[in-house]
Amino acid sequence: MIEETKQQLISSAARCECAAFIQGDPVQFPHRYTDAHDIEVSAFISAWMAYGSRKVFLGVLERLHSMMDADGGPYRFIVSKAWQNVGQRADSCLYRFYKWADFRMLCERLSCIYSDMDSLECLFNPGEPLETGVHRLCSAFDGVNGIPVPGSTSANKRLYMFLRWMVRKGSHVDFGIWTRITPAQLLVPVDTHVYATAKALGLTSRCSADLKTSVEITGQMAQIWPDDPARGDFALYGSQVM
Numbered sequence: 001m002i003e004e005t006k007q008q009l010i011s012s013a014a015r016c017e018c019a020a021f022i023q024g025d026p027v028q029f030p031h032r033y034t035d036a037h038d039i040e041v042s043a044f045i046s047a048w049m050a051y052g053s054r055k056v057f058l059g060v061l062e063r064l065h066s067m068m069d070a071d072g073g074p075y076r077f078i079v080s081k082a083w084q085n086v087g088q089r090a091d092s093c094l095y096r097f098y099k100w101a102d103f104r105m106l107c108e109r110l111s112c113i114y115s116d117m118d119s120l121e122c123l124f125n126p127g128e129p130l131e132t133g134v135h136r137l138c139s140a141f142d143g144v145n146g147i148p149v150p151g152s153t154s155a156n157k158r159l160y161m162f163l164r165w166m167v168r169k170g171s172h173v174d175f176g177i178w179t180r181i182t183p184a185q186l187l188v189p190v191d192t193h194v195y196a197t198a199k200a201l202g203l204t205s206r207c208s209a210d211l212k213t214s215v216e217i218t219g220q221m222a223q224i225w226p227d228d229p230a231r232g233d234f235a236l237y238g239s240q241v242m
Contacts, residue, residue, distance in 0.1 A: 001223055005201050009224060009235035016238035017231065026050040027056065027165055027173055029065055033073065036177050041074035041110065043175070047162035048106060048146050052096050060095045061161065064103070069109045078115050083107035102145040103232060121166070121178045130185045134159065155214050160189040164230045168191050173234075186230035188221055190214040196238045 022028050026049065029105030030042040045064065049057050067086070068077040077083060083104055088094075098158035113120065123140060124133030134156070141147040148156045168183050169176030188194065194217070195209035203220040206213040 001203070001220055005203075006224055008201075008239060009221075011118065013034045013231050013235035017171060017173055021173050023232075024054070024058075025173075026061060028058075029061055030175065032065070032166065035073070035075065037075035037119075038205040039175055039177060041078055042068075043162055043165050044110070044120065045074065045106070047158045047165070049095065049098075050158055050161070051146075057095060074116075078107055078110045079122060081111055083111075098145060105144050106141070106147075113140060119178075121180050124178075124180045126180045130163075130181065130187070133181070134163075134178040153211050155190040155195075155209050155211055157189045157191045157194075160187050160214065160230075161233075164189060164233060168230060170227065183228045184222075184226065184231065186218075186228075187214045188218045188230055188236070190233045191215060194233065194236045197239050201236075201239065 021116065022031055024048040027043070029046045030039045033039050033042060046061055049061050049064075051057065065074070068074045068082075071077045071080065071082040084099060086104065088100040090099065090104065092100050094100050094103055100236075113123075120137065123136045124130075135150050137159070138148050138150040138152070142150060146158075148154060148159060163181065164186055165174050166178040167176065167181045167186055168174035190198075190209050190213055192209060195204070195213060198204045198213075198217045198220075204213050204216045206216060216237075217232065218229045221229040221235070224235075225231045
């Protein structure tokens, strides 16, 4: 990585990773809570929903959180099985490719997990490769629309964004409430914008935004932030390229 690019990324990350970033990003929803369980449930649902039109999916998330808050908050909504009483028809559209049945299935899987363990973090074991825990997490939600197939080679952007929220510490944006995964293990969440920016900056030679691309971009970011390469997500988000 050339020095000019390195300095551009450092400057971009410093500018973007701030409290103002929260407004207009799906991470705004878990930031409404102080209880770790509420934060985790809200973050997982918010990340699951975060694709397509930002304006539209933020509106849907607002509706879902209002519904969950009316039943005591996201975690209480799940463990009390209040989601079973959602009045919308199962086959009616929630958002784009998601139906209300998909949301209920997601909630059912969360309910099953929380009946056995305290946190989704328990699906990860300290010291094991991150992909092992990711495979276990995906397996727990196998068949749920919008959750990657276990062992998927796609970039899994929303899942790695959720992990960034949970794991990174000392951030104005991310929560750092999990300890079984270290920030050094995280991958940069890659979507079309991050991929295009990384490609323009010469940070990847890959021809598509898949998991290998995320690994390659993360390796580049580790040259700057070896203990926290996922900070590169903010760096690429805010970078201006010709």
